[in-house]
Amino acid sequence: MTPILLNQLRNLISSSLISKLSKRFDETETLLKKTVETSICTVLIGLSNIIENRHIYDKVIESITGSEFYTSLSLENGKLTSINSSFEREGSLPLNLIFSNKKGRISEMISNEIGIKSETAHAVLNLAVMVTFSHFLSEKQKAKNIQPALNDQKKLILSTIPEGIRVILGYSNFECEEEISPSSNPLVTSNFTASLLHKFFKL
Numbered sequence: 001m002t003p004i005l006l007n008q009l010r011n012l013i014s015s016s017l018i019s020k021l022s023k024r025f026d027e028t029e030t031l032l033k034k035t036v037e038t039s040i041c042t043v044l045i046g047l048s049n050i051i052e053n054r055h056i057y058d059k060v061i062e063s064i065t066g067s068e069f070y071t072s073l074s075l076e077n078g079k080l081t082s083i084n085s086s087f088e089r090e091g092s093l094p095l096n097l098i099f100s101n102k103k104g105r106i107s108e109m110i111s112n113e114i115g116i117k118s119e120t121a122h123a124v125l126n127l128a129v130m131v132t133f134s135h136f137l138s139e140k141q142k143a144k145n146i147q148p149a150l151n152d153q154k155k156l157i158l159s160t161i162p163e164g165i166r167v168i169l170g171y172s173n174f175e176c177e178e179e180i181s182p183s184s185n186p187l188v189t190s191n192f193t194a195s196l197l198h199k200f201f202k203l
Helices: 004-010 015-025 029-050 054-065 092-114 118-138 143-159 163-168 186-201
Strands: none
Touching (some): 004 118
């Protein structure tokens, strides 16, 4: 099962944007897409680690609200087809707030685990944090709405992150649990999904 939060954020990234980014960073589209998804999951887990510290969380939101990336953001049929390249510099501040001195190690681990260049991993992690928080801001999602959804989906999100990154994030003892197959118990899956949607979109 793919975490709902990841699906929402992943669906913002159009195939044409992946194609543009892959040409820009000289990486295959398959690896670039995997890097984007891994980076978004990494940002979500980093967010879950700091969301109770409202001082840090507010600083992150403040850094996104006034950014060139966020103010120039536009969607076409619900997807990002092009973006402002300012994410490459503007993503550093929110990442530093979320991960402190681990940011460099995390981007290097993404590079090693997926098999992309270090500079690509660094840039895509910056993109991931800008897209994630820009989405929350544009949807007017508050921390009190985001936190329950993160808590509910944390294990699913962690299971999509390579082990090396989980270790850096402080989850060295995490073990991926075998998921329930929708075909074996569709009612459980349906109720679980409905519950998460209710919690995430509840005002």
